[in-house]
Structures are given as C-alpha cells and as structure tokens.
Amino acid sequence: MRRIEAEQAVIGALLQDNTALYSLPDLKPEHFFLDDHRIIFSEIVKMIREGKSADPITVSESFDKRGVDCGGFQYLGELSANTASVRSAPTYAAIVMDDALRRTLADITSQLAEVTSSDKTTPATDILEKIQASVMGLSAGKTSKEPALARNAMVNHIDVMSARTEGDTKAIPIGFGQIDYMLNGGINRGNMIVIGARPSMGKTAFSLNIASHIAKTKKTLFLSQEMGTDQLLDRLSASLGKVDLSAILQGTLSPEQWQGFTSACAEIESLNLFIDEQGGLTINDVRMKARRVKQQYGLDLLVVDYLQLMSGPGKNRNEQIEEISRGLKNLAKELDIAVIVLSQLNREVDKRPGRRPVLSDLRDSGSIEQDADIIIFIHRDEVSNPDSTQKGFADVLISKNRQGRIGDITMKYRGEYTLFESTNERPPREERQYKKKGLAEHL
CATH class of the missing domain: 3.40.50.300 (P-loop containing nucleotide triphosphate hydrolases)
Structure with a gap:
C-alpha cells in the first residue's frame, strides 16, 4: 500500500507538463504517503493555480525561499527526468488514490478491533453506526464527471429527444x-x-x-x-x-x-x-x-x-x-x-x-x-x-x-x-360567511 514509484511518477509528470493537473481532478495532497510528496504536490498545484510555471527549478526556488527541504532541485529534477510518460499521469494517480483508500480502510479496521475489545460501555450498535459513517464518508476513490462541451453533449441529447417524440x-x-x-x-x-x-x-x-x-x-x-x-x-x-x-x-x-x-x-x-x-x-x-x-x-x-x-x-x-x-x-x-x-x-x-x-x-x-x-x-x-x-x-x-x-x-x-x-368530478363550492368589520358592517 506504499507504491512510492506511482507518487514519484505523478509529481514527475506534473513537473514535465503542468496541464496534466487537469486530468487529475480527484487527486489531493492527503492521498500521498510520503510527507515530502504531499508538500511538493501542494506547491505544484498552488503555483499552477496562480498562473506560474511549476518545473524543477521554479519549485525548488520557491522551497529555498521558505526554507523548506523536500530533496531540493536534484530530487525534483530526478522525478521529472525519470517519468517516462505524461499521458500515464491519470493511471499513476489512480494507483496513489487506491493506496490511500486501502490505508484508510486498514486504519478503520484497526480502530474497530481496538474499540470492540476495549470499550465495553458503548452499545455495539453505536459503534457500528460510527464505523458505517466512516466508511460512507470515504471519498478517496470517488470519480468526478468531466465537464462536457455543450455541442458534444447535444449529439447524445438528440437521441433523448427522439425517444421523447416516440413517447419513450x-x-x-x-x-x-x-x-x-x-x-x-x-x-x-x-x-x-x-x-x-x-x-x-x-x-x-x-x-x-x-x-x-x-x-x-x-x-x-x-x-x-x-x-x-x-x-x-x-x-x-x-x-x-x-x-x-x-x-x-x-x-x-x-x-x-x-x-x-x-x-x-x-x-x-x-x-x-x-x-x-x-x-x-x-x-x-x-x-x-x-x-x-x-x-x-x-x-x-x-x-x-x-x-x-x-x-x-x-x-x-x-x-x-x-x-x-x-x-x-x-x-x-x-x-x-x-x-x-x-x-x-x-x-x-x-x-x-x-x-x-x-x-x-x-x-x-x-x-x-x-x-x-x-x-x-x-x-x-x-x-x-x-x-x-x-x-x-x-x-x-x-x-x-x-x-x-x-x-x-x-x-x-x-x-x-x-x-x-x-377524478373529473368537482366538489360543491363552499360558501363561507365572513363578518364585515368596521364601517363595512353597516353597509
């Protein structure tokens, strides 16, 4: 559950081509196992969103200014140079996210074993509900839908309209x-x-x-x-x-x-x-x-x-x-x-x-x-x-x-x-009597 090579490949791909970030909409810093990789990924994302170029030189300079040590230029350069294919970035990211999900599930299992053996006062049903809530809350493996260009989506929507005209x-x-x-x-x-x-x-x-x-x-x-x-x-x-x-x-x-x-x-x-x-x-x-x-x-x-x-x-x-x-x-x-x-x-x-x-x-x-x-x-x-x-x-x-x-x-x-x-039947109209107020009651 610690496939470090996949983490390195994701970061290397981003350093080679910043646009690769847009193919990784669900990847987050907490999905990385190594702290250094979390910090590097966060910095790359921050720089790209600010419109800056994120490469081994600019990222390492940013870290040097803040006194952050994540391997320096040499490590960032190796990550970029050793990544064979930027196109495979989504595949590497999927591995990183899968590992993160497995670690989380392992933590929940460990907590469940510890609580059930040590806590004798909390009802088992309450423990089960908390565990269920934890499992339901996992979103590491959730996949987002990509935005669709309206003219492309309309091609499929025409089929929907055709079905509607036929009563389907x-x-x-x-x-x-x-x-x-x-x-x-x-x-x-x-x-x-x-x-x-x-x-x-x-x-x-x-x-x-x-x-x-x-x-x-x-x-x-x-x-x-x-x-x-x-x-x-x-x-x-x-x-x-x-x-x-x-x-x-x-x-x-x-x-x-x-x-x-x-x-x-x-x-x-x-x-x-x-x-x-x-x-x-x-x-x-x-x-x-x-x-x-x-x-x-x-x-x-x-x-x-x-x-x-x-x-x-x-x-x-x-x-x-x-x-x-x-x-x-x-x-x-x-x-x-x-x-x-x-x-x-x-x-x-x-x-x-x-x-x-x-x-x-x-x-x-x-x-x-x-x-x-x-x-x-x-x-x-x-x-x-x-x-x-x-x-x-x-x-x-x-x-x-x-x-x-x-x-x-x-x-x-x-x-x-x-x-x-x-029914097409209509109920009889109810005539309500309203008492007139003020001057109206004398009219």
Missing part, C-alpha cells in the same frame, strides 16, 4: 394521470420528491398508492418508521382489492370482500415491492438499506415514511434535518433512483383560514424546500372541518416542480380503502 421518456409514472401530466410524465431518477401534510391527511396512503403502482414494473423499497409490515399489507389489500379496511382488520369479510381480498393478495405477490419496518432511522441506515437492495435486486424508487422520525447529527433539530435532507438528495443521485420522502407540516397551517399548506409550512428546516425537486402537499378539508361540503375529496397541491408545472389537482379519497383516485 425516462420519467416513472406514479399512476395518477393528472399529476403525471403536471410532472411531464412522472418522477425522475436522481430527484427527491417531498410529500407533505398535516397528520391524518393521508400522506402514507398516498405514498403507498404510488409505491404499489410503480412496483408493478419497477423495484421499489418502502421504509416505514411508524407502521409495521402487517399494517402496510392491510392497507395495500384494502386499496388494491377495494375492500373496507375495517372488515380486513376485524376479519368480517363478506364473500364479495373475500374475492377482492384474494385478488389483492395475488397482485401484491406480483409486485416488486420491498418493505422495511424500523424506527428512528439515520441517514446511514437508509443508505445501507437502499444500497443493499440496489446491489442485490436493483432499485428504482425509495420511499421514506417519514422525515421527522429520522435521527441525525447536529446541534439542533434544524441542523439534523438539513443533514438528513441533503443526504437523501445525494442518495437519489448516487444510486440513480427517485426518492419520495414524507414530511410533517408545522402547526402554523392550522392557524390559516382554509388551512391550505404553503412551502413555509414544511417542518423543522428550510433545507427541505431547497433540496427537493418536487414538493406535493395533501389537504383534505373534511379532516379539520366536520361540516365540510368537500367530504370524500382531496386537494393535491404541486407547490414546487423544477422541471414542470405547479398547480392544484382535485382527487377523490376513499377513506374506507385508504385509496386516492383521479
């Missing part, structure tokens, strides 16, 4: 036609979609409806922190079979309901749906679960129910939610999947006439609004207004959409089935 898009339809239309075909991989609502509005039912539809053709992982697997399966059976949930829970199904339940069971058996029930998830837990499913089976959609039940590092809840939100967005891009995360809304919405959610109602952190590509709110007037004329209806509010329209959609909500349905 990369979007994943969620199963509700009006919402898919607003979202230009559905949700996209790499995106984080937030579904927000106050309690009892139906956000779990809505997300489960979406997950069951997508799981017909795509691999879907549903992480539940509040409901157990049995509870989710009861809801799936009710919505897919259109069977009264109370009859399922009480075991009092009529012959017709048994038929619907049997049909739902057959459909659930065919779904590519993975359910995981664990409370108090950390972002590292979510990463591990998603990566494991992705590696073993493939993964297209991850659903997290719900954000505020997760825990994370930070001095306060706002910082914790920021870390979790950013982590979920990064995970969507890393695994090339769509991530749907459910979120509670704060109580301010209950103080507002009509109680319709807005973006500022997202609870605990403004970073949720910032990180999300799409934000959808669910509002059912009948939940907070017993005399509502809109019973059985739900307002689905698309309040943020980076790549499409925003607006409101009216849907039917069949509470007995925990089922949302598209």
Whole structure:
C-alpha cells in the first residue's frame, strides 16, 4: 500500500507538463504517503493555480525561499527526468488514490478491533453506526464527471429527444394521470420528491398508492418508521382489492370482500415491492438499506415514511434535518433512483383560514424546500372541518416542480380503502360567511 514509484511518477509528470493537473481532478495532497510528496504536490498545484510555471527549478526556488527541504532541485529534477510518460499521469494517480483508500480502510479496521475489545460501555450498535459513517464518508476513490462541451453533449441529447417524440421518456409514472401530466410524465431518477401534510391527511396512503403502482414494473423499497409490515399489507389489500379496511382488520369479510381480498393478495405477490419496518432511522441506515437492495435486486424508487422520525447529527433539530435532507438528495443521485420522502407540516397551517399548506409550512428546516425537486402537499378539508361540503375529496397541491408545472389537482379519497383516485368530478363550492368589520358592517 506504499507504491512510492506511482507518487514519484505523478509529481514527475506534473513537473514535465503542468496541464496534466487537469486530468487529475480527484487527486489531493492527503492521498500521498510520503510527507515530502504531499508538500511538493501542494506547491505544484498552488503555483499552477496562480498562473506560474511549476518545473524543477521554479519549485525548488520557491522551497529555498521558505526554507523548506523536500530533496531540493536534484530530487525534483530526478522525478521529472525519470517519468517516462505524461499521458500515464491519470493511471499513476489512480494507483496513489487506491493506496490511500486501502490505508484508510486498514486504519478503520484497526480502530474497530481496538474499540470492540476495549470499550465495553458503548452499545455495539453505536459503534457500528460510527464505523458505517466512516466508511460512507470515504471519498478517496470517488470519480468526478468531466465537464462536457455543450455541442458534444447535444449529439447524445438528440437521441433523448427522439425517444421523447416516440413517447419513450425516462420519467416513472406514479399512476395518477393528472399529476403525471403536471410532472411531464412522472418522477425522475436522481430527484427527491417531498410529500407533505398535516397528520391524518393521508400522506402514507398516498405514498403507498404510488409505491404499489410503480412496483408493478419497477423495484421499489418502502421504509416505514411508524407502521409495521402487517399494517402496510392491510392497507395495500384494502386499496388494491377495494375492500373496507375495517372488515380486513376485524376479519368480517363478506364473500364479495373475500374475492377482492384474494385478488389483492395475488397482485401484491406480483409486485416488486420491498418493505422495511424500523424506527428512528439515520441517514446511514437508509443508505445501507437502499444500497443493499440496489446491489442485490436493483432499485428504482425509495420511499421514506417519514422525515421527522429520522435521527441525525447536529446541534439542533434544524441542523439534523438539513443533514438528513441533503443526504437523501445525494442518495437519489448516487444510486440513480427517485426518492419520495414524507414530511410533517408545522402547526402554523392550522392557524390559516382554509388551512391550505404553503412551502413555509414544511417542518423543522428550510433545507427541505431547497433540496427537493418536487414538493406535493395533501389537504383534505373534511379532516379539520366536520361540516365540510368537500367530504370524500382531496386537494393535491404541486407547490414546487423544477422541471414542470405547479398547480392544484382535485382527487377523490376513499377513506374506507385508504385509496386516492383521479377524478373529473368537482366538489360543491363552499360558501363561507365572513363578518364585515368596521364601517363595512353597516353597509
């Protein structure tokens, strides 16, 4: 894990041709094993970024002025002269970075062995989480994408446009036609979609409806922190079979309901749906679960129910939610999947006439609004207004959409089935009586 020759070759290549630095975007001083090589590499990078020529003479002069001894001109000259090919600099750099990663992994393994044998007070689960965080944080082997000239990228993009004209898009339809239309075909991989609502509005039912539809053709992982697997399966059976949930829970199904339940069971058996029930998830837990499913089976959609039940590092809840939100967005891009995360809304919405959610109602952190590509709110007037004329209806509010329209959609909500349905029907208009104030009350 100390292939010094590769370190020497990288530095030698840079001394021969400063432009070779731009082919090594991920290489950092800490990747080098020898301290002298770290110092030399740092100085070369500094000089190049300042627009200066970095060769054995100029680098050694810079060191002499500051009294730094890294072998002097003789050593720098040997590095430059002994490097056979500047073109191989990326190959040498890859070796240096691989060695650095191996050293880091060896250090983590050593620390794990020491901690597990000496620390008898810290729970093993806490130790495991710290080790997982260390491993997940490794970026030494991460490869950056190179900038692409727009005219070159457009050549490939024309193929994408051709596929779109033929109806072949990369979007994943969620199963509700009006919402898919607003979202230009559905949700996209790499995106984080937030579904927000106050309690009892139906956000779990809505997300489960979406997950069951997508799981017909795509691999879907549903992480539940509040409901157990049995509870989710009861809801799936009710919505897919259109069977009264109370009859399922009480075991009092009529012959017709048994038929619907049997049909739902057959459909659930065919779904590519993975359910995981664990409370108090950390972002590292979510990463591990998603990566494991992705590696073993493939993964297209991850659903997290719900954000505020997760825990994370930070001095306060706002910082914790920021870390979790950013982590979920990064995970969507890393695994090339769509991530749907459910979120509670704060109580301010209950103080507002009509109680319709807005973006500022997202609870605990403004970073949720910032990180999300799409934000959808669910509002059912009948939940907070017993005399509502809109019973059985739900307002689905698309309040943020980076790549499409925003607006409101009216849907039917069949509470007995925990089922949302598209509809062209419109609820009766509610006529509210407002008391006139001041002089107006005498008019």
